[in-house]
Amino acid sequence: MTDVGFSATRRLILQGAGAVALVGLGNIPFGPTPALAAANDKYPEEAFKAKSEADAIKALYGKTAEPSDKVKMDAPEIAENGAVVPISVTTTLADVTSISFLVSENPVVLVASYKIPAGTLPNVANRIKMAKTSNVIVVVEAGGKLYSANKEVKVTVGGCGG
């Protein structure tokens, strides 16, 4: 009886040690990251520095976008918390290769840019920060051309200020 109790306790202790070891491993950053970064598509550094939507779109795609009613954006009229604004987009356009989200009044206008390989559907949902009431712009690259949709989202409490 005592024997069983002892070994059970011992097992528990060992399991605990194992768990600690695993957590420890998980926290170690995996050495050189350039390997991963290089394997991926290039991160558009310049586009994420742009201060205007035109500059950001130009840096990303090298062309300008035209408004299209085939780009459907779902965004709230009023966002009570600018730190978390749910925005999604869907489009009926064919051959979509990229979808980007921009907020014209944010210090960095470009928020997110998604690459859509063939076989992936042109629907994306995400949550973004908004400094204040602003136009949200979605740009869709389809068949080598750019299409956009605009919506003003009113922000009660900004998500970028202190």
Place this chain on the structure above:
Amino acid sequence: MASTIRVRATSSGETTEVQALIQHPMDSGFVKDAKGEIIPAHFIQQLTFEYDGKNVFTADWGGGVSKDPYVKFAFKGGKKGDELKVSWVDNKGATDTTTAKIQ
């Protein structure tokens, strides 16, 4: 589990819907702390999803993506029980990777 990534991939037969939630501060570099000092930028720059050795979705993010970011997308194909690999790298070079089974 030590992973920062939570993924749910659900196959409907024709398409697989993927939802990912990641634990990350996503500091933009524009916010000041209580002492009035700028909190340095610290955000995920790239998040990738791989299925069957092929990239199915890449997110390039700036500091304007919300803390503990969430993203949802869908791709054609994807079989129940198959694995989806998810990885991110942030602006400080930290990374995390996980694999999820398609349900």
